[in-house]
Amino acid sequence: MNKNLRFLRACRSQPVDATPVWFMRQAGRYMAEYRELRKTHSILALAKTPELACEVTLQPLRALPIDAAILFADILLVVEPMGLQLTFAPGPSISNPVRTEADIKRLKAAGAAAELGCVFEAVRLIRRETEGRQALIGFAGAPFTVASYMIEGGPSDHYKITKAMMADRPDLWDVLMRKVRTVTAEYLEAQVAAGAQAVQLFDSWIGALSPEQYRRHVRPHSKWVLDRLEKTGVPVISFGTGTNGFLEDFAGAGGSVIGVDWRIDLDTARRRIGKKAVQGNLDPVLLFSGKKALKAAVKDIIDRNGGRKGHIFNLGHGILPTTPVDSVKRTAEWVHEMSAS
């Protein structure tokens, strides 16, 4: 029965009765239920307490007609067992960022992901609740995005320190990326072992790179993770924003579903991606628009897919904090209606 979930069928490019839909950051600040929980719990407490992570994961499933749940967690949880100090204030901040050879040497790699047992327990709890209705997606940050946070210590405008290490100390960069990729693969394999029915690798900041930087310094490591994940047997979604300049290379690196942002026409994306399934790609800002414009934008994406198999509807990036819940709900309804066969 689980195998026949609409979302999982679309990931495998099998026929579906309607296009499945879910939303990146579908659990979060835009929902009153989430803000209520945040009054008494920090982001890290929500993510690391299995019962709370399960509750937050389920919130959007109660409010929206969506086809998949995504584990509530943060892509930076992995940096703690690697040896870094992570806080949210409210954006993520690492107080001991990685800058030197000694910093990199000190990082734990193989085995470190096992310390995130709270996450795997959350996966088990959520699976019990979603069984037979929605698919559960596990996730991790892709090596570049996680490494850039580890180096910069937080969000960055220009990735100056990251790109300097990449360009001037490719040897150090390589050692760091090998550690991050090992932890990433083990972390996602353990999520699958705990019950995740698909996994998504988020390369949220990859669009800061030139195609040459991506191919030389990042792709081999992303490919290594994606190759390992293929062996788990669950669908793997490889998502990146700003991948337009190297989409063929990005899609060729692995994953059965390629996630794209809103900066590309979906039909162009499909052509460039080839036979794989595609996920996307509504501009999250359009959820602030009135019904007419939003509906037209949803229809444009459905039309550009043109009834082809292997489309999962999503945004081009995460839901923004003050997004009206009604818009999100309507969007999911429209996707199902417009694509119903």
Add this chain to the structure above:
Amino acid sequence: MNKNLRFLRACRSQPVDATPVWFMRQAGRYMAEYRELRKTHSILALAKTPELACEVTLQPLRALPIDAAILFADILLVVEPMGLQLTFAPGPSISNPVRTEADIKRLKAAGAAAELGCVFEAVRLIRRETEGRQALIGFAGAPFTVASYMIEGGPSDHYKITKAMMADRPDLWDVLMRKVRTVTAEYLEAQVAAGAQAVQLFDSWIGALSPEQYRRHVRPHSKWVLDRLEKTGVPVISFGTGTNGFLEDFAGAGGSVIGVDWRIDLDTARRRIGKKAVQGNLDPVLLFSGKKALKAAVKDIIDRNGGRKGHIFNLGHGILPTTPVDSVKRTAEWVHEMSAS
């Protein structure tokens, strides 16, 4: 003699003895001479005092072996004669942003650019100094980028108010864009009349749009400006960042030179742009790297151009504030050396 300047010949895809090079934001905070002037003058005072604007424009020409001067000004100067209040603190801020139909109605359009006589006087002063050595580029912000500042009131992460007007009030958006495009065209025509030998239209934030948003709400207005500028007879550079998703449409909208950011391989850009000249496209962050990596990145771009006519070397976006001047200088030297015929 001026017609034979290397930069102007490359804009026209004529043969050159070496690839011309200049840098977006080549006059600015990364230079000690500029920081010295800023101790006693505001950004607006520098831009609006012809002698000071001339001096700042000339500073990089003394320090760097570059082939073009670009007028020192700001893309938001045009909003003042249109009726808005502009300050820099230090980022640009508009205290009476455009939000309603009445706000748009109140904006001055035809004739407003004539009030920027200080800019045209600066162009005349600079031309006298650069005559026969470097070409002088005038510039303006493209309608989308200027309109988004007018609406948001300053830099924006998501362009929520701008995109909402575009989507929900396309009638208002259209009236606003028609006013902005009129001012933009008249402003650039006057710069050419004063002596600018080429002009660049900066669409710095265009990459925030989906291809559909660009085609429907922006391209007709950019095209209108570019069509008018073609009649001036000087080369027109149409620059945008993040244009990868609609580069053919962007290049087709007009301009004899298309400027691209670093998120695309230069050879791919050339193929997609077609017969026009191309400008770009080094990642500005690479100027913080060591010599070896920087030189390899410059060579990669020269190699990807492969000796074809119609290449102007530049960054993919502006020089960042703390960039080492030596790196900029070396880059210009390498471009000339590596491309010399």
